Amino acid sequence: EPEVTQTPSHQVTQMGQEVILRCVPISNHLYFYWYRQILGQKVEFLVSFYNNEISEKSEIFDDQFSVERPDGSNFTLKIRSTKLEDSAMYFCASSVGSSYNSPLHFGNGTRLTVT
Amino acid sequence: RKEVEQDPGPFNVPEGATVAFNCTYSNSASQSFFWYRQDCRKEPKLLMSVYSSGNEDGRFTAQLNRASQYISLLIRDSKLSDSATYLCVVKADSGGGADGLTFGKGTHLIIQP
Numbered sequence: 436e437p438e439v440t441q442t443p444s445h446q447v448t449q450m451g452q453e454v455i456l457r458c459v460p461i462s463n464h465l466y467f468y469w470y471r472q473i474l475g476q477k478v479e480f481l482v483s484f485y486n487n488e489i490s491e492k493s494e495i496f497d498d499q500f501s502v503e504r505p506d507g508s509n510f511t512l513k514i515r516s517t518k519l520e521d522s523a524m525y526f527c528a529s530s531v532g533s534s535y536n537s538p539l540h541f542g543n544g545t546r547l548t549v550t
Numbered sequence: 551r552k553e554v555e556q557d558p559g560p561f562n563v564p565e566g567a568t569v570a571f572n573c574t575y576s577n578s579a580s581q582s583f584f585w586y587r588q589d590c591r592k593e594p595k596l597l598m599s600v601y602s603s604g605n606e607d608g609r610f611t612a613q614l615n616r617a618s619q620y621i622s623l624l625i626r627d628s629k630l631s632d633s634a635t636y637l638c639v640v641k642a643d644s645g646g647g648a649d650g651l652t653f654g655k656g657t658h659l660i661i662q663p
Binding site: 470477480483524538 | 582588591592593594595596599637650651652653654656
C-alpha cells in the first residue's frame with residue numbers, strides 16, 4: 436500500500452536555526468498538509484497546499500513557516516528561525532481530493548527538538 | 551472558534567467488552583466527520599468516516615447526530631489490540647478548498663486482559 440514518507444524521523448536543532456522537514460506524499464494525491472502535535476497535546480493543523488499554492492493556513496503558520504513543492508514528488512516545511520516552542524512531532528499528510536470521501540493519509544512524522 | 555471536545559479517559563475496559571465514547575463539535579458548518587486512531591508516538595490512522603445515517607465496519611459502529619453536534623464510536627468485542635487513543639476529527643468543507651481537519655485531543659482506551 437502506498438505511504439506518505441517523511442525524513443528525517445528525528446531532527447535536533449538549536450534555537451534560531453532553520454530547519455527543513457521533508458515529505459514525499461502518495462504519488463496520485465493532489466492535496467498536501469502539514470500538522471503538528473506537541474507532546475501530550477492534540478494534533479493541530481498548520482497548512483494545506485493544492486495546485487502549487489497554499490490553500491488554507493492556521494494562526495500557528497506565521498511568517499516563520501513556509502512550504503514548498505520543489506519538484507514533482509517532495510513537499511517541504513521550512514521553519515526559518517526555530518523557537519523552543521516549535522518542538523513537536525510534525526506530520527505530513529496527503530489526500531486525493533478535499534471532500535469527505537478523500538481521507539488524509541499521514542506520514543509517520545518528524546520529531547523536532549529545539550534546544 | 552472551531553473546537554472538538556472529547557473525554558480524555560482513560561477508559562479501562564476488559565477484553566471482550568463493549569465500549570462507547572462520544573465527541574462534540576462546535577462548528578455547525580462541519581461537513582465531514584472521522585474517527586482516527588493514534589498509537590503512542592505514532593501517526594494518526596483513519597479508522598472510519600462517519601456518515602449521516604451511521605455506519606458500521608466490523609466491530610466498529612459510528613453515529614452522527616447533527617442536531618446535537620455529536621459523534622459516537624462503539625467498539626464491540628474489544629481486543630487487546632484496540633488499545634490506543636481515538637481521535638474525533640471534523641472538517642468544515644467550505645467548498646473547493648483543502649480545509650484542514652480539526653482534531654479532538656483524543657480518548658485513551660486501554661483494553662485489559
